[in-house]
Amino acid sequence: MKAGTDLAQIASLVGDPARANMLAALMGGAALTASELALEAGVTLPTASSHLAKLTDGGLLRMTRQGRHRYYALADHQVAGMLESIMGVAATVGPRKVLPGPRDNAMREARICYDHLAGAAGVAMFDAFAERGFIAIDNEDVSLTDKGAGFFRDFGLDIEAMRKKRRPVCRSCLDWSVRRAHLAGSLGAGMLDRFIALNWARREKDSRVIRFTPPGRAAFEKMLRTV
Amino acid sequence: MKAGTDLAQIASLVGDPARANMLAALMGGAALTASELALEAGVTLPTASSHLAKLTDGGLLRMTRQGRHRYYALADHQVAGMLESIMGVAATVGPRKVLPGPRDNAMREARICYDHLAGAAGVAMFDAFAERGFIAIDNEDVSLTDKGAGFFRDFGLDIEAMRKKRRPVCRSCLDWSVRRAHLAGSLGAGMLDRFIALNWARREKDSRVIRFTPPGRAAFEKMLRTV
DNA sequence: TTAATACTTCGGTTAGCATCGAACTATGAA
DNA sequence: TTCATAGTTCGATGCTAACCGAAGTATTAA
Incomplete structure (x- = not known):
């Protein structure tokens, strides 16, 4: 009570x-x-x-x-x-009958969800990593595999530092626009940071929209395919 | 908006x-x-x-x-x-001044969280295993030690089968009632299954409360002490 | 059929709170 | 100092929604 x-x-x-x-x-x-x-x-x-x-x-x-x-x-x-x-x-x-405007479309495609990548791009990445066995999924739970740790290290992430922090390394987060899981946790945040550092993408000012640069989009998609 | x-x-x-x-x-x-x-x-x-x-x-x-x-x-x-x-x-x-009612007490004591043991009993078990070195804790990440694998095998769990599954064997899960970690993952689920199989505890019908039987409670506590 | 239980709907009252304009405080610039 | 910007506090207003009693519907029991 x-x-x-x-x-x-x-x-x-x-x-x-x-x-x-x-x-x-x-x-x-x-x-x-x-x-x-x-x-x-x-x-x-x-x-x-x-x-x-x-x-x-x-x-x-x-x-x-x-x-x-x-x-x-x-x-x-x-x-x-x-x-x-x-x-x-x-x-x-929800009624889910909203026809998305142009801005909403960008939001659906790629946006920031607190500090990691969400939207269709985030979901695609999550699926690709799961497919390749970089992350292990058990319903709500997601964990980093040894194989995945190697890949993310090569990509420039400091996995050991992430493990030292209290924040979970891997988490799944349900996407409201596509109703599918994407990658949260410090790994998800780290990947987004890397994308921005590599100039693959940038945050749109005062918005949650993430804009991929044309070469960045290509590199991102290549990563998903080769993953 | x-x-x-x-x-x-x-x-x-x-x-x-x-x-x-x-x-x-x-x-x-x-x-x-x-x-x-x-x-x-x-x-x-x-x-x-x-x-x-x-x-x-x-x-x-x-x-x-x-x-x-x-x-x-x-x-x-x-x-x-x-x-x-x-x-x-x-x-x-919150102010944290809640005096739990009798039913809430049972929930706080032992309840099911997805498929593993949570509440005070779950936390005590987690701490005991960590104390004894059956599980190694590195902040968020929990892993099974060789010593622990031996113990859990003796307790009747099929560790090898768990390792084959994609689901993480060991995970920690934060408890809202006590704000402490307890054991999730297939190991956590397996232990709860064993408790029920051994008739140490049973699920209360239509509820998340776990009721220990009197001998089960004694055996559980003995396990924690000797662990 | 009658009675009883379980629950819903209706109508009217009341209380809380979201809202805004106006006045006040605080920081920075000229 | 004076003005401008950023934000808070105050007081009044108005709307929403929670609430209950009474009456209505539905299901079971006798």
Whole structure:
């Protein structure tokens, strides 16, 4: 019964449309200012300010001052994971009758999900790695194989450093747009970092869209084929 | 922006105290009648009925009629996972002053998490195995040692068969009730199977609670000590 | 048929909270 | 200092939704 109260407290924070829009915007991983979030949520500054205070008090956001700006970001990975899991449920039960506009198309193709690659490109990568036995999948659980560790090391990732961190190396994450799993965890984040470092892709400013460069797209697809 | 709306829709369903209490009660895995859930939520039948309709429409619950009863249960695995993840956030953020009721106590003590043992008993077992060097823990990653393989073989598990499967043999899984790791993967599942085969424990019907038999409890604790 | 149980629907009340404008605080620039 | 930008606090308003009692439907029991 007290469990229900805790549940309700957190969920009701997410359950308001204005706040939910702010949280969704922050799932891109970037920290945003109060004004930007107000715009994103479609409310005035005072309203946004009140919501942001609630979210921060509730432990869902953390705030850092920088000059006269206040940057808000998701508090931690656990919060991001919770939001993804709610989105996952929303995607499976939702009406799903939205015809995607041009911008949505880009989102469906490749976007950032907290800090790793999601969308069709993310799903394709996940499938390719599984196919080749670089990752082992057991329902919800994903683990890195020895064979995979070798490949990712060659690709420029520091697997040992990842293993030392508290964050899971491998995780699957359900994609709301395609309803398929993609690669999360520090491995997923590391791969996206590498793509950007190699100039295969870049983040679109103030958006969750990931744009592949033409040579990057080719290299990415080649990697999937040869994998 | 559409993402935020979906998010809010689902979260607001969970965000009402009465509904959250119902959902929490249903996390036990058992299907409950409308009257039972009304009692659980502390509201009258009409109010409960209205809430249950919303939850069912929203895709969070599924209902089956049986005579003049209507049994409600969580819609699927994904919904249960979402609730767990919200509880996880609530636990890290929340005041942590919950006095668990008798039923919650059983859940905290020993319950099933997918297919392996969780709760205090699961954590104790995990710690004991780690202590003795049967499993090696490197932050998130857990691996089976040679010494451990010998022990588990003697206990009746087919380690070689587990290694052949794609599923990771060893995994750790974070427990929301105690916030400590316990043993997942095929080894975790195998151990629980053995406990049940040995009649040390059994699953409570329509629930996630695991009940140890008195001799089973003694044998389990002896195993932990001698391990 | 009658009665009882299990649950839903309807209607009206109430309380909470999201919202905004206006005024206030704080940081930075001229 | 003065002005501008960024954000918060306050007070009033209005809408939503949770709630219950009473009446209605459905299923089983006698």
